[in-house]
Amino acid sequence: MDKRIYNFSAGPAVLPEEVLLEAQKDLFMLPGVGMSILEISHRSKTFDKIHAQAKEDLKKLLNLGDNYDLLFLQGGASLQFSMVPLNLMPPVNKADYLVTGTWSKKAVKEAKRVGTVNIAASTESENFNRIPKQEEFKLDSEAAYVHYTSNNTIYGTEWHYVPEVGNVPLVCDMSSDILSAPIDVNKYALIYAGAQKNMGPSGVTFVIIRKDMIERSQDTLHTMLNYKTHTDNDSLYNTPSVFGIYIIGLVAKYLLSIGGLSEMKKINQKKADLLYSCFDNSNGFFKGHAVPDSRSIMNITFRLPSEELEKKLIADATAAGFDGLKGHRSVGGLRASIYNAFPLKGVEDLVSFMEDFRKKNS
Amino acid sequence: MDKRIYNFSAGPAVLPEEVLLEAQKDLFMLPGVGMSILEISHRSKTFDKIHAQAKEDLKKLLNLGDNYDLLFLQGGASLQFSMVPLNLMPPVNKADYLVTGTWSKKAVKEAKRVGTVNIAASTESENFNRIPKQEEFKLDSEAAYVHYTSNNTIYGTEWHYVPEVGNVPLVCDMSSDILSAPIDVNKYALIYAGAQKNMGPSGVTFVIIRKDMIERSQDTLHTMLNYKTHTDNDSLYNTPSVFGIYIIGLVAKYLLSIGGLSEMKKINQKKADLLYSCFDNSNGFFKGHAVPDSRSIMNITFRLPSEELEKKLIADATAAGFDGLKGHRSVGGLRASIYNAFPLKGVEDLVSFMEDFRKKNS
Numbered sequence: 001m002d003k004r005i006y007n008f009s010a011g012p013a014v015l016p017e018e019v020l021l022e023a024q025k026d027l028f029m030l031p032g033v034g035m036s037i038l039e040i041s042h043r044s045k046t047f048d049k050i051h052a053q054a055k056e057d058l059k060k061l062l063n064l065g066d067n068y069d070l071l072f073l074q075g076g077a078s079l080q081f082s083m084v085p086l087n088l089m090p091p092v093n094k095a096d097y098l099v100t101g102t103w104s105k106k107a108v109k110e111a112k113r114v115g116t117v118n119i120a121a122s123t124e125s126e127n128f129n130r131i132p133k134q135e136e137f138k139l140d141s142e143a144a145y146v147h148y149t150s151n152n153t154i155y156g157t158e159w160h161y162v163p164e165v166g167n168v169p170l171v172c173d174m175s176s177d178i179l180s181a182p183i184d185v186n187k188y189a190l191i192y193a194g195a196q197k198n199m200g201p202s203g204v205t206f207v208i209i210r211k212d213m214i215e216r217s218q219d220t221l222h223t224m225l226n227y228k229t230h231t232d233n234d235s236l237y238n239t240p241s242v243f244g245i246y247i248i249g250l251v252a253k254y255l256l257s258i259g260g261l262s263e264m265k266k267i268n269q270k271k272a273d274l275l276y277s278c279f280d281n282s283n284g285f286f287k288g289h290a291v292p293d294s295r296s297i298m299n300i301t302f303r304l305p306s307e308e309l310e311k312k313l314i315a316d317a318t319a320a321g322f323d324g325l326k327g328h329r330s331v332g333g334l335r336a337s338i339y340n341a342f343p344l345k346g347v348e349d350l351v352s353f354m355e356d357f358r359k360k361n362s
Numbered sequence: 363m364d365k366r367i368y369n370f371s372a373g374p375a376v377l378p379e380e381v382l383l384e385a386q387k388d389l390f391m392l393p394g395v396g397m398s399i400l401e402i403s404h405r406s407k408t409f410d411k412i413h414a415q416a417k418e419d420l421k422k423l424l425n426l427g428d429n430y431d432l433l434f435l436q437g438g439a440s441l442q443f444s445m446v447p448l449n450l451m452p453p454v455n456k457a458d459y460l461v462t463g464t465w466s467k468k469a470v471k472e473a474k475r476v477g478t479v480n481i482a483a484s485t486e487s488e489n490f491n492r493i494p495k496q497e498e499f500k501l502d503s504e505a506a507y508v509h510y511t512s513n514n515t516i517y518g519t520e521w522h523y524v525p526e527v528g529n530v531p532l533v534c535d536m537s538s539d540i541l542s543a544p545i546d547v548n549k550y551a552l553i554y555a556g557a558q559k560n561m562g563p564s565g566v567t568f569v570i571i572r573k574d575m576i577e578r579s580q581d582t583l584h585t586m587l588n589y590k591t592h593t594d595n596d597s598l599y600n601t602p603s604v605f606g607i608y609i610i611g612l613v614a615k616y617l618l619s620i621g622g623l624s625e626m627k628k629i630n631q632k633k634a635d636l637l638y639s640c641f642d643n644s645n646g647f648f649k650g651h652a653v654p655d656s657r658s659i660m661n662i663t664f665r666l667p668s669e670e671l672e673k674k675l676i677a678d679a680t681a682a683g684f685d686g687l688k689g690h691r692s693v694g695g696l697r698a699s700i701y702n703a704f705p706l707k708g709v710e711d712l713v714s715f716m717e718d719f720r721k722k723n724s
Contacts, residue, residue, distance in 0.1 A: 005396035009403040012604055017390075020398050024389040028382050034367035034685070036382050038563040038609065041371040041686065074436035074565060075586055078600040082584040110584055196601050201400040203436060203565045203603030222444040222472055224437055238440040239558050241565030242374055243605065247400065323396070324403065 006346040009324035010153050010299060010337040011176070011197040019250040019341075037246050042239050051235075054249030061255055062185055064208065069231045071207040072245050077175045080192040080205060081107040084171055085114035087217045087227050088190070089144045096120040096143040098163060101128045101152035102330060103173060111147070118143065127331070128155040130294040134164055144216075145169040145189060151176035153197075154328040156301030156335065157294040162187050169213065177298050178206065179255060180340055181265035189213050195244060197298070198340045200251050204244035255340070264340055265297075271338050271347040272297035278351045285358045289331050303333035305362075310334060313357055322350055368708040371686035372515050372661060372699040373538070373559040381612045381703075399608050404601050413597075416611030423617055424547055426570065431593045433569040434607050439537045442554040442567060443469040446533055447476035449579045449589050450552070451506045458482040458505040460525060463490045463514035464692060465535060473509070480505065489693070490517040492656040496526055506578075507531040507551060513539035515559075516690040518663030518697065519656040524549050531575065539660050540568065541617060542702055543627035551575050557606060559660070560702045562613055566606035617702070626702055627659075633700050633709040634659035640713045647720045651693050665695035667724075672696060675719055684712055 007014045023037075030037055033046050040046050055070050064070065073079070084107070089095055093115030097108050099122035111117045120139050121132040139146065146165040151158040153176045162184065163170065169189030178193040185191065189210045196202035209227055217228040229237045255264060276295060279286040279302060289301040304310045310333050317325050327335040338347055369376045385399075392399055395408050402408050417432050426432065435441070446469070451457055455477030459470050461484035473479045482501050483494040501508065508527045513520040515538045524546065525532065531551030540555040547553065551572045558564035571589055579590040591599045617626060638657060641648040641664060651663040666672045672695050679687050689697040700709055 003396065004391055007397050007401055009401070009406070012401055012403055012601065014401050015398065020390050020400065023400075024386055027386040027389055028379075029366055034365065034683075035369050036377065038382065038385075039369055039371070039374055039376050041374055042564065044371070044686075074438070075441070076436070076600045079437070079586045082586060086584075106585075113582065113584055194601060201603070201605050202404065202601040203606055220475065222448075222475055223468075224441045224444060238438045239374065239556060239564040241563070241603065241606070243563050244565055244603070321396075324406075 005321045005323050006343075006350065007323050008336045008338070008342070010328075010335065011194070011339070012202045013197050013337060013339045014341045015200070015247070016251065016254050016341045018254055019247065022250055023247060037243055040242065042236055042242050047242060050246050050249055054245055054252055057249065057252035057256055061179065061252055061261055062183065062208070064185055067211050068185065069209050069211060069214070071209065071227075071230045072235045072240050072248070073205040073207055073230060074203065074241060076194045076205055077103065077173050077192060078106065080173065080207070081110040082113070083225055083227065084145075084147065084190065084192070085111040086221055086225055088169070088171070088213060089115045090216065090218060092142060092144045094118065094140065094143055096139055096146040096168070098122075098132065098137070098146065098148040099124060100131055100149055100157060100159075101155045103152065103154075103175070104147075104149045107147060107149070107173065115144075120146065128152060128157065129289055130291040131157055131159050134161070137163065139165060139168070141166060141168065143168050145171045147171045147173070149173045151296050151298050153299050153337070154330050155289060156296045156299045156331070157290045158296035158298065160293070169210075177296075179261060179264065180268050180298055182261040195248055197337075200248040201244050203241045204248060206248070267344065268297045268338070268340065271342065271344055272300065274347050274351050275300045275336060275338070278354055282358055283362075285362050286354065289333070298337065298339055300336045300338065301327055301331050301333065307332070309361055312361070313354070316357065317350070317353060320353060322353065367683045367685050368705075368712065369685050370698045370700070370704070372690075372697065373556070373701070374564045375559050375699060375701045376703045377562070377609070378613065378616050378703045380616055381609065384612055385609060399605055402604065404598055404604050409604055412608050412611055416607055416614055419611065419614035419618055423541065423614055423623055424545065424570070426547055429573050430547065431571050431573060431576070433571065433589075433592045434597045434602050434610070435567040435569055435592060436565065436603060438556045438567055439465065439535050439554060440468065442535065442569070443472040444475070445587055445589065446507075446509065446552065446554070447473040448583055448587055450531070450533070450575060451477045452578065452580060454504060454506045456480065456502065456505055458501055458508040458530070460484075460494065460499070460508065460510040461486060462493055462511055462519060463517045465514065465516075465537070466509075466511045469509055469511070469535065477506075482508065490514060490519065491651055492653040493519055493521050496523070499525065501527060501530070503528060503530065505530050507533045509533045509535070511535045513537075513658050513660050515661050515699070516692050517651060518658045518661045518693070519652045520658035520660065522655070531572075539658075541623060541626065542630050542660055544623040557610055559699075562610040563606050565603045566610060568610070629706065630659045630700070630702065633704065633706055634662065636709050636713050637662045637698060637700070640716055644720055645724075647724050648716065651695070660699065660701055662698045662700065663689055663693050663695065669694070671723055674723070675716070678719065679712070679715060682715060684715065
């Protein structure tokens with residue numbers, strides 16, 4: 001194979017070609033440094049500059065104020081499922097969770113090891129095909145925080161509003177849609193995201209923490225699980241993923257170059273609209289899992305009239321160079337993950353492929 | 363700068379040029395895959411093969427039996443300082459620690475959060491300039507395990523024997539000398555190492571765990587901190603550092619190609635001998651921090667007659683293309699980290715540079 005294929009993987013996922021080419025050019029030796037990015041010390045001036053620039057560009061993209069710290073950690077969102085309650089739940093030891101899928105449930109599981117979890121809303125009985133409405137919440141005004149998952153990779157749903165939680169700190173797992181659209185960070189006390197979908201390679205966890213939250217972290221916590229360790233040391237208490245932060249920096253630079261997150265959102269919306277229109281114009285042949293007002297612009301999940309047809313579409317698509325379309329077993333059917341770097345042309349090609357398939361098979 | 367410099371950094375550190383060139387070649391697109399290594403799913407067949415091959419090659423290099431599991435985790439040795447006691451200390455809740463430097467002390471600090479730590483030996487009163495002898499140990503035969511650090515990056519000392527601990531499981535932090543020489547893994551219950559010195563880029567933690575140890579991990583542990591989570595899921599409970607594991611695989615393949623760890627040790631010994639001979643033949647101008655029987659073959663720490671001369675040597679060396687020679691503040695002076703991939707030629711050049719410097723300045 002000598003050309004790049006269309007990669008619909010749910011993550012790790014496609015990266016901008018500009019970023020890959022720049023990283024490739026410098027992989028043997030960074031210009032003016034005489035060493036590879038894989039070899040430089042995390043205490044070196046070269047890395048200082050890369051790290052500071054990545055943070056600065058992300059702050060610009062997200063319009064972040066100085067009341068927030070920005071961290072590059074390890075262990076993925078899965079470790080944040082534990083770090084959030086360990087750091088933020090005491091002393092009240094109770095928190096509200098809005099449950100919209102597999103990842104929210106995993107977050108709940110770890111939080112229960114620390115204190116009392118109140119499921120303030122859940123759409124599990126509807127197989128997570130929608131985001132709950134504000135009026136459905138049963139919030140506890142004394143909760144240590146409210147936690148939710150902004151985009152549900154497996155079910156293909158996404159929050160299109162920010163939950164109103166009064167004075168309770170709001171915590172969000174944005175692994176699947178961070179940097180896909182502008183967000184009002186000021187509504188959040190803590191945001192975390194695995195980098196491997198929209199930001200860079202796997203192995204980096206991005207955390208935005210409002211500075212007043214850090215005061216909650218107790219000295220009895222294990223050092224690496226304490227947010228204070230990482231804010232006090234600017235993510236360099238121990239060796240971070242130097243290469244991962246470097247790639248995230250290149251991605252941030254690329255996003256600024258195309259006009260920032262509002263521009264990125266327009267492109268993402270256009271890609272998603274193409275696919276959803278294809279469903280809506282298919283006379284029920286393609287049936288989205290998510291109800292229309294909860295549709296994700298990152299992960300598009302759908303079924304066909306039979307499992308046989310689903311298998312055939314996946315096989316035909318794979319043969320035609322569309323990779324990673326098999327849906328998660330919790331939903332079945334197909335899933336197209338179309339993160340930031342997924343090209344519009346790839347969605348256009350998939351849609352015409354799908355329309356062709358429908359004509360031949362309905 | 364258009365050529366590679368000599369990088370004496372203590373880690374992240376120099377990698378084999380063969381590995382860098384291969385990674386560079388395939389960074390935009392893996393042959394026959396149509397995607398970059400930075401984009402492939404950790405659940406894909408392509409990654410399955412890379413992961414399985416890396417494990418197989420490491421097993422071959424380390425002569426590992428099927429009674430051991432091999433894991434690629436995140437969070438560095440620093441997270442292992444917590445995971446080891448959290449998983450292995452209960453139910454007896456006490457463990458022995460042999461303390462030979464900063465990293466051992468950090469391990470002790472986290473272990474104390476879990477149970478009782480017995481300092482079975484320490485050379486702190488001698489500023490960690492030597493490894494304790496077996497007859498100095500005050501071991502507790504009922505300890506849950508004995509922990510030590512095989513190589514002390516900061517002090518430049520290294521264990522040249524494996525502690526005898528009877529039936530108590532032996533745990534070792536090998537971050538700084540893993541894969542530098544053959545080891546008898548059968549003497550260990552658990553070995554861990556940050557990858558960023560001899561194995562690959564930063565962001566991967568390598569763990570070798572004897573299978574009977576896994577039974578100690580309790581279900582009450584946070585999921586990501588439980589070794590059982592990772593052994594049950596072959597390091598894929600959540601998204602690992604795909605790129606890091608890929609590079610580690612290339613490094614393992616490279617080490618096999620040069621003849622394995624006994625061959626690697628010969629080269630490392632030769633490099634270290636060159637530097638230590640330079641000290642021993644300098645009439646006390648270069649004074650090693652480590653006592654001779656505890657000298658590390660990875661990190662060589664030394665002082666000069668005055669701090670002024672030390673500064674001058676570092677400055678002159680940097681100007682001549684020898685980077686990263688400044689010693690850690692705990693020891694002062696200079697440190698040359700000469701991990702596996704550091705070229706013999708670089709040590710030869712440094713030695714002749716140092717001898718020249720001595721002639722001019724003594």
